[in-house]
Amino acid sequence: MARPINRLSARAVQTVTKQGYHADGGGLYLLVKPTGSKSWVLRFRRGGRLREMGLGSTQVVSLQEARAAALEHRKRLAGGEDPIDTRRAARSAGSTFGQAAEAYIDAHRAGWKNNAQADQWAQSLRDYGPAESMPIAQVDTALVMACLKPIWSSKTETATRVRGRIERVLDWAKVHGLREGDNPARWRGHLENLLPKPSKVKPVRHHAAMPYVDVPAFVARLCEREAKSRRALRFTILTAARTEEVTGSTWDEFDLDAMLWTVPASRMKGGREHVVPLTDAAAAILTPLCRKAPPFALSENAMLYLVQKAAPKGLGLPFTVHGFRSSFRDWAAETTDHANEVVEMALAHAIRNKAEAAYRRGQLLDKRRSLMEQWATYLGLGSDPAL
Template sequence: MPGPIHKLTDTKIEAELKKARTAAFKGKGKPILLGDGGGLTLQISRSGTASWLHRYMRHGKPVGLGLGPYPAVSLKAARKKAEEIRQQLAHGKDPLAEKRAQQAEEKLAATSTTTFDSCAATYITDHKAEWKSAKHAQQWTNTLAMYASPIIGDREIGSITTADLLRILKPIWLTKNETASRVRGRIEAVLDWATAHGMRTGENPARFRGHLEHLLARSTPEQRAEKHHLAMAHEKIPNFMVELSKQDGMSRWALEFLVLTACRTSEVLGAQWKEISADGALWIIPKERMKAGKEHRVPLAPRAQEILEKVKPFKKGDGVYIFPSGSEDKPLSNMALSMLLRRMAITGATVHGFRSTFRDWVGEKTTHDHRTAEAALAHKLPDRVAAAYARSDLYEKRLAMMKDWAAHCVAGVA
């Protein structure tokens, strides 16, 4: 089969480019196509720049495949590229699809040295803004560093396999099922992110449904059960509060405030003066600081209001936080209250467990109803239909309940 009849020469191309640039300078530039034969075409833009294009038909439709700019790609080089394309077409291949596949392989090869640890770090940085707290990002970092990094941390992200996942998960799947499930989910998210960024291809080896669920032993309900925080018996609370009143420091006031309000540690430590009403009887926690992402109104019993008055003198100028750390306007650390319990030699109880203590007291010693107690704890109703109709936050009922709880707690405090 004879080759194409070449119609262009370097001299002719330069002459046409000179005309095009002169026309562009006068504001009369227009696109020009110069055919060399066999589909090879030099396209000249309105501004006088030029690039090579190979034109061919594929499934009855015209296709244009770029071969690079002129003169970076010479006439001789363009003809060689065009001949390679004609050979591909003669063998039933699609040159455009072949080019895209090659580009994808080159991109994957360029990123193949990206490790799991570096991808995980970038993923966490990219998603910090959508997470509710810095603590959540730290949990991601800690769990991946502890369980994933020793096995796949320095591995290329595209080379991680199902076997790697099993090496990570099997040792903890039955003994620490909740932790193992979180680790698996976080690895899956990082690998999905890497796939979306063209760093790996194929199925996600961390996928559970239809994949790892068939390779990991089924855990029992007991193994899957949430480990509840140790809680103090409600009968012991009055004596505990007496001992707490003998302690010094900001942690002592923060812990008492936490017990009286039945709020979470992060909610109390992050409490700000602007969240307290003018009369000091109401604390409104914004949705951004709530686990459920919904604003929470907390009625403050007289003793809780007294605590606010006790710590107000420690406010420095325009200080933001109610329970600041030292002389700086920063909240107490997450460990401050736990360390206080340790100094008091309190065993068998945790800071978070005081919420359970409050809930047990309501159910066993009062006539306050279940829904009011759940509202005080800012729990979501498990029944979505019921939740849709439960528009009230039962503030008045909760006010009465929190006053009763405070009276129980401080019964022995002078």
Template sequence: MTARFVETVTDPGKYFDGQGLFLRVQPNGAKQWVQRITIRGKRCELGLGSPPAIPLATARKLALENRGKAMMGGDPVQERRDARAGLTFEAAVERYLAAKLDEFRNDKHKAQWRSTLDTYARPVLGPKLVAEITLQDVLRALEPIWQTRTETASRLRGRIEAVLSWATVAGHRMGDNPARWKGNLSEILPKPGKVAKADNQPALALGDVPRWWAALAQRDGMAARAVEFLTLTAARSGEVRGMTWDEIDFGGRDKTDKTDKTPTATLATTATWSIPASRMKMGRAHRVPLTPEAVAILRSLPRSESPYVFHAQRGGMLSDMTLSAVMRRMQDAEEKAGRAGFLDPTSKRPAVPHGLRSTFRQWAAERGFPRDMAELALAHRVGDETERAYQRSDMLERRREMMAAWAGFLRGEVGTGEKVVKLGTAG
């Protein structure tokens, strides 16, 4: 069959081309492309449109794609029905991930893909039909974090583009991809590499820490306890939010200081939190010594069917935004009371959860703790490859002493090294 034949044929009948594709010519001269195809053992006919709107080359391409889908167990007929019914971005994400998750390198990458889309794209794009998503919709998801979390925003753009690309190929939308960078978003948003490096995540001033810690203790809810635990361990938000009970070793029984009536006045604990490499940013397993305060938080949490220690109401993982909301509400309360609140001493921006790691690092430096030990507590790489080859120890027990001193500082105590003195006391 040729394009010229398709254009000129007028005799009624069926004219076959290949891949089950044929041109049906009606007695009134109307023409329609039809494909005979077997889907999951059932033979059926699938309409592919009419010439000249659908030329021969396009009809052949569609027929080949449908045949390939059917051979792989897909159902192009059902996909067409879904497309006519309308597919939301939220549903498209689920179907895309179901098809593509096995290609990702590890469980951490899978979780990051879903988490990024759930956190930043779903609130804006989730209920919209993929066929109706425009450039402006994509910008609404990207612009709030493009300047402040540029790397995350750049990854988000790529993931939105991938989902919409899948939706186009699957027949749920037509036209250009509104999340495409080159010649599209590149004309509106500054290049990621040219965006001025944002200041470090806003951190708490050391002088505000005890007051902030006391205010946090007054907050109810799972997210508030997660922020407390995050602070005590100097861990990343994702590490805490993804923590499962099987990562915790409570060790021996805590020893309580009987001379001090403070609930957290304990001398020692051997509890340890072991984070697998798949959940760590640097791809290496990490051990965290747990202070009595951290253990007390864990023991106070309700156990449920959820695998997560700090879980959302429906049992899933808490979102990063949920933890941020705790500190945002604390800041709002300060401002309503006529106070400046908890601001980064340099940028004057309200402190955020990730900035607490910077606060810890500054505290450790000012208290004279060894640099390598503080960096290990933050799960940073220490030294070059040669140094790391010889430095096999993670200084767990020495870090346990440092984290105990950090917990004391949070409670309003000051001191250097192992010696801790309560504020307002002599010595």
């Protein structure tokens, strides 16, 4: 039988006076020294030898924080790492904010959707975060405010992302023993008292959408010239997909025999696998492409630049790529008889209505295929799929 974990309580941590090790489970111990001082210790076996790793004093590390740190180190053990060696390496390689940020990004890169996300993290922290040479232990509230305040009103969305990224880097540093105390970039109970809510500073703006009646003529313009971004945008509009779903797609997601595109949960905003029925027009875009590279290997903003940049490089329009999903939604609602849940599933939207959600559990592929074929015909691509 596995030994229980989380044996200690916050009250017990405060009141225990007996010297020695007091087990919380999972190798985490509260150590009470002869002087009465208390600290957290993680004990584990490595290579047949019992090792002991200090996790900090109870004065600065809470019971919950100690448990979180112990869990993180146990994961490393399970992966074959020695957490003590890892921490030593982190201390030598992550003593500055820039080094800690780089180490955090490298540690999480494999779990992100694509390399572009890692690049965005690095670039935003370089542009707006603490100086890379700043000792990680010296990053405090005043420094975080100095980073955020200049852009909180003018670049609110960017500022909120930077704040969250600074917070995560500092949490990483604390787990690795590079700093102590509360996180100065945390929002709740801290920065929320110093900065206005983002929604109050800059109300959320919806993506500018082209009226659906104008989309067929726009698609015709896209077909006038052959280019990677134009081809990708046609495919995006045809499938009502998000930009990152298209630009991050790989050939193993497509089954042209079954006429299906399966976007894995790891690449979906909602974290659920999404199956897209392909029309003849969409498949015709894919068929001639080289299989040695991803079908739509473009930068994150390539299609947006195509839409918004002035001629000759762009089309000079005040709309966004994401807005074409709204165009599709408006067209379906105003000109077709397709059920709401069919349209919402085509957009991979979460369904809040319980009855609709229950109905949606099936893939509804036949109904969705009919919807997408009708959309392709409306765009002027249904009758002649050769692009």
